[in-house]
Amino acid sequence: MKTFLENLLKGIDAGELNSEQKEALRNLETLNAVTLHKNRYYLNDGFICGKLDISMNGTGYINVFNPKFKDDALVENKDLGSSKQGDIVLAKILKGKLKNTKSRIKAKIMMTIKPAFATSVAYTKKVGKEILGVNIRTGLASKLKASQKSLKQLPPYTVLKIDNQSDEIVEILGVLDDVWVDEKISLGIYNKNDEFSTQAENEAKSFGDIVDKSMYPQRTDLTSLNFVTIDPVDAKDFDDAVCYDYKNRTLYVAIADVSEYVLPYSATDKEAKFRGFSIYFPHRSIPMLPRNLSENICSLKPNLDRLAFCFKITLDENLEPVSEELKSVIINSKIRFNYDEVDEILSSKTYKNKEILDMLLNLATLTKALRKKRLKSGFDFHTKELRITLDESGNLKSTRFETSTPSHDLIEDCMLLANKAAAKMIQKGIFRNHGAMDDKKLETLMENLMSLGVDAKFDKDFPKMIAGIQSIADEMGIREEVDKLIIKAQKKAEYAVTPLGHFGLGFDLYTHFTSPIRRYSDLLLHRLLKATLNKDEKFFNYLLLNIESTCESLNTLEREADKVAFDFIDRKFARWALENLGKNFRCYIDTNESVTTAKLDDKLKGGRVFITNYTGEILTPVLVELIDADIINAKIYGRVIKKLDV
Known part of the structure; x- marks a missing residue:
């Protein structure tokens, strides 16, 4: 759908549309958002299409499918309509024009073109005298399509699966205190299930x-x-x-x-x-x-x-x-x-x-030789x-x-x-x-490597450059950590x-x-x-x-x-952390950009901890006290007690 909407900017031949695109165009036409000119459809000025993100305070931000817009379009809560997190939406510009996109524009959502998910997962929470549903992904509370009498008969923090089109409750998944509900939450958030027709x-x-x-x-x-x-x-x-x-x-x-x-x-x-x-x-x-x-x-x-x-x-x-x-x-x-x-x-x-x-x-001899040959132009x-x-x-x-x-x-x-x-x-x-890494990601990679003491030299021959970086990392005993940074700097492989x-x-x-x-x-x-x-x-x-x-x-x-798989693992770590609050564990700093996170490196390894009181270089070994665990959002919070020797 994103490609289709991007193509509307330059015009799409009416004879090249599939059934999904025809339906989308019919809906756009009813709102006068598109024009048919010489058998080609164009998105009209004053309208934008993009993917919706909703902040915790209820403000929406549209990632616009138009390169002319460098910043997200802002949508006030009252202008969100029924659109939800991750939906692809059509919006009308309220402030700013197409030719002037230097400042952030404001927009009002006119319709959801394609919902992100058919369902969402919420838990019940008493707010004042009412039982509301709190969306687990967004944290936003809203009224549920059920009587307060029936909702009050449910156990506290009952987990529900909601139909995003009708807002009806389609399934009761369990309660948050139940360990076995984690799988249902992870699947439900992304509208996955184990049952076949x-x-x-x-x-x-x-x-x-x-x-x-x-x-x-x-x-x-x-x-x-x-x-x-x-x-x-x-x-x-x-x-x-x-x-x-x-x-x-x-x-x-x-x-x-x-x-x-x-x-x-x-x-x-x-x-x-x-x-x-x-x-x-x-x-x-x-x-x-x-x-x-x-x-x-x-x-x-x-x-x-x-x-x-x-x-x-x-x-x-x-x-x-x-x-x-x-x-x-x-x-x-x-x-x-x-x-x-x-x-x-x-x-x-x-x-x-x-x-x-x-x-x-x-066969092992053959594949070793094949691998050696392949790595002359690829990466290991x-x-x-x-x-x-x-x-x-x-x-x-x-x-x-x-x-x-x-x-x-x-x-x-x-x-x-x-x-x-x-x-x-x-x-x-x-x-x-799989595309080559762009200049911005390459620059970030070089900075991260420098913070680890890896003096990387730029080379237009990427395989040669990466091999040189990995050789230094091998000598320093941090090869896996450096490889992780290199992978992170690359673009994602995609189907085309x-x-x-x-x-x-x-x-x-x-x-x-x-x-x-x-x-x-x-x-x-x-x-x-x-x-x-x-x-x-x-x-x-x-x-x-x-x-x-x-x-x-x-x-x-x-x-x-x-x-889905990562969310499930995070939920299991969060439940473990809840039973271990106040205890100290060996970790290492994993990210230090907008937030600082650490990874467990103790008897249990790999769990992510959001650090509240410390910023340090990545890979820095630290002792962390677990101070909170959020079962709903599958997050662990901790504070650094001290920096550890390597």
Whole structure:
């Protein structure tokens, strides 16, 4: 929708509109906000479109989808109408003109063009004699569409799910004191859920549990090959399997053929497109597809025939692909490995099955060489992901950091080969782009590095410059921390219709092919590739309908999936902190810009603490007393007792 509204500034051809855009234009026309001139629609002067943010005091700010407006437009509370946090809105300028945008303009919202979320989450709170609903995301209190008599019968701080269009209460999620309500809050805030429609569940179950090879005579039978899967120990859905013919330097990357089961515009497809991505909590997942697909018939389980979409990639002596053949196949994974098991095999060079052992060792040698070659133009980051464990009561039990190991690297470089090969097969569709960091972010990075004592020298050759910075960081023993700053300075990778290259990986062409069970982008790409293989131009173009808005939606959904998981973790840390107020914990300063935050670096690690009394250089070790914990907003507050020695 953002791209569509930006294009209205320069005019949009009336014949190039999809159904969603036509509906938006009809609504804009009723308010005289657009004009049709020579079969092109234009946004009229005096109107702006943008994304709404609402401050704690109820004042709105619109991030205007027009580069001429450098500052947000201010909207007084009385002019917000029924629009909510994050909505894309149309507003009329009350003060200031289009040609004069030096000072902040005031505006009145005329309509919500696209709601941020269909639902919101609120908790009940007694204000005076009334029970009001307080929006958990915004902190704003408002009247609920229910009688005061019924509201007063609810326990204090009852958590409610609200329909943002009707303002009706659609579900009672629980009470804030209940540990198990955290998951429901995190999902509800971003309008996610674990339930699938009856129609989607029935579609998933209709495929059964087994694949009968005789029903697919047109597919290439690769069941004799030694495919293996390598995933986290607690994984339940297996997207990818690999097999390596090291004598001929030929790699097979087989990916679950989800597109065989999920047809465009089916009930399951609509659910998958709405979700966009699977969500992973510490204790369970919220899948993009019904579990009978994601964890059963689509999953490449060991010793079971499964349908797959497979790249057969043969490399020359310089590790350049001489053949990249894509086929619909049937495979039978021989072993389900987890990362730890493969790391042990690569370290000990022993395994009960000699064929599998030789394949893994030779594949490790290949992927190490591929990685070395790739890093001449791409980046190698030493990152660690926080993982938390819950106890039986749903409370925070322990934390750990998951770091990349040889087995992770092995699989990653196999998948990168397949993703690159897939990107070469289409000129338009869905690509994964990653732009270079801009000058402002580069300047901030240099300042942060200087504060750590890293004397970084600017070089137009970014890979060379980053490698030099990382070398210094290695010597200082702060590589992970420096890599985190470098990643933060980069732009976010996004999905787009045309390829613009991937800065971080150093690729001119890149897309996502390898995870159709958990990413809708990959499922859509599989359909495009199949249409390409079948030379079905009509179906290919059919799949491209509304592709720009699909990419835009996927970029939003990807961020939301991450936010849901992060929000849940923050809630668990906040509950833990509430039980530990007044205690001191070792931390390090994490950010020091508009606010100062610290990260726990004690027995429990990774939790974020907002510091109230101290500003220091990032990475400074400090002793912090926990002084407050906000369960509603999932925040911990603390004060620095003293600076610690390194």
